Amino acid sequence: DIQMTQSPSTLSASVRDRVTITCRATQDISDWLAWYQQTPGKAPRLLIYKASNLEGGVPSRFSGTGSGTDFTLTISSLQPDDFATYYCQQYNSYPYTFGQGTKVEIK
Amino acid sequence: QVQLVQSGAEVKKPGSSVTVSCTASGGIFSSFDINWLRQAPGQGPEWMGGIIPVLDKADYAQKFEGRVTITVDKTSPTVHMELSSLRSDDTAVYYCARDGGSGWFDVWGQGTLVTVS
Numbered sequence: 001d002i003q004m005t006q007s008p009s010t011l012s013a014s015v016r017d018r019v020t021i022t023c024r025a026t027q028d029i030s031d032w033l034a035w036y037q038q039t040p041g042k043a044p045r046l047l048i049y050k051a052s053n054l055e056g057g058v059p060s061r062f063s064g065t066g067s068g069t070d071f072t073l074t075i076s077s078l079q080p081d082d083f084a085t086y087y088c089q090q091y092n093s094y095p096y097t098f099g100q101g102t103k104v105e106i107k
Numbered sequence: 108q109v110q111l112v113q114s115g116a117e118v119k120k121p122g123s124s125v126t127v128s129c130t131a132s133g134g135i136f137s138s139f140d141i142n143w144l145r146q147a148p149g150q151g152p153e154w155m156g157g158i159i160p161v162l163d164k165a166d167y168a169q170k171f172e173g174r175v176t177i178t179v180d181k182t183s184p185t186v187h188m189e190l191s192s193l194r195s196d197d198t199a200v201y202y203c204a205r206d207g208g209s210g211w212f213d214v215w216g217q218g219t220l221v222t223v224s
Contacts, residue, residue: 034211036152043202043215044152055213087151091210095168096142098151 002026002090006099012107019075021102023066023088031067032092038101039084047086048073078104109134111141111203111216118222124191127219129203131184140206141186143177145199146218153199157206158186193223 003026013019023033031051036044046055048064051071061076075082083106088099114128129141142157156167158177165177176189186203200218207213 032210036212043204043218044212045215046207046211046213049207049211049213050209089152089211094166095170096154096210098153101151 001095002029002093002097004088004090004097004099006086006088006102008102009100010103010105012105013078014107015078015080017078017107019078019082019104021073021086021088021104023071023073023099025069025071025090025092028068029090029092032090033064033066033071034089034091035062035064035073036087036089037082037084038087044087075104109139109205109214111205111214113201113203113216113219116220116222118224119193121193121195121223123193124189125193125221126187126189127201127203127221129186129188129216131186131205141177141179142204142206142212143175143186143188143201144204144212145197145201147196147199152202155188155190160184160186190221193221195223197221198223 005024007022033051035048038044047058052064063074085101085103087101110132112130117125119125140159143155144152146152155171158165160179178187202218203216204212205214
């Protein structure tokens, strides 16, 4: 199975900060990577697919880069709604696997 | 706009089975794959398997092979996920989710809490 490792596990930031989350795969997954946002008690929400494609309705402050094994999710100017947990997911091969999550907290 | 609505919370005894259902509305059901994932408390989501309704073909994560069965009722339209031989570590929120194209999940159900105790 492909393991996905996110860093950091927790991130403290303030509104309007620029935030970057990284995700590393244990093998080359090309650009078959998605990013999700989850708030407590809710289902994950798709933000980005194919490493850099913004899902419809997602604010443009979210962006994704990377290919191969190393990926990043950037929030250009953190907003109050963005305090949540973020997950990366590879869909290069079965079984699809997720990172352990990065919790973005209020500083 | 496609919506996925799941059945309600369940409490089960160890060794028993549970079936969680996922009903789609607002779209052509047979045109998209439905997957099942679960999320234990404090953990990331875990993919269990998925089905292609038009082909009635399911794929499962090896971890769950032999314990999970995903079926589709095209007339409803509803997808069912049965997990058998339940253990306490199967306690989790179970989600159905639509495959958005090549393996990402763009529409999710609201989640169903399954407690094994």
